[in-house]
Each structure stands twice: as C-alpha cells, then as structure tokens.
Amino acid sequence: MLIETSCEICGENDWEVLGRRTYIKSEGEKYSPYVTKRYRILFEKWFVEKDHITLTSKLCRRCGLIIYTPRPETKDIDAKYKYIEELGQDYGRNIPHNSLVEIKR
C-alpha cells in the first residue's frame, strides 16, 4: 500500500482531501454479500491484523483525478482479484438494504 503518492495522471503532488471513511472489520458481515466480500479483501488481504482502516479520498488540484489512500499497488490489486475468484465471482448486484422495491422483485 502506498501512503503518499504523486498523481498517476499528471505527476503533481497537490491534493485536496475530500473526505475520510473508517471501515470497521466487525461490521463487514452486516452488509450485502457483495460488500461483505470487499470488507474481507480489506481486512484479510490488504490490512491484515487491523480491526479498522480509514481511507481518505483526495482530489488532484491540477487535473481532477480522485483517488483514495492508502493506495493499493499492483500486487494488492492482483491479490484482490485472486481472492474474489477464490470466494466466488459476483457481478456487483449490490441491492440496497432498505429498498423494498428491490427486495420484493
């Protein structure tokens, strides 16, 4: 994982923080299977031995690229997709918890 990084598009290192979100390992099971898998990637592959992680969204002031940090490296992305294959592929059907319309389909 990369903490500090220059913009992958323009090379500048001038970021505006847009927001932060903390993910708590123990909360992963209360979401849809799609989201639960992403929590498992976070805590079983990317941030092993942590019980929470804060990701920061940042905007490149020069070109407008938006990223989050810590930023996964190629090996982290590879580990993510390998793990998704192991867990069983899904195709992003992320049904909102509170949507009765979706649930009654």
Ligand SMILES: [Zn+2]
């Ligand atoms: Zn940029």
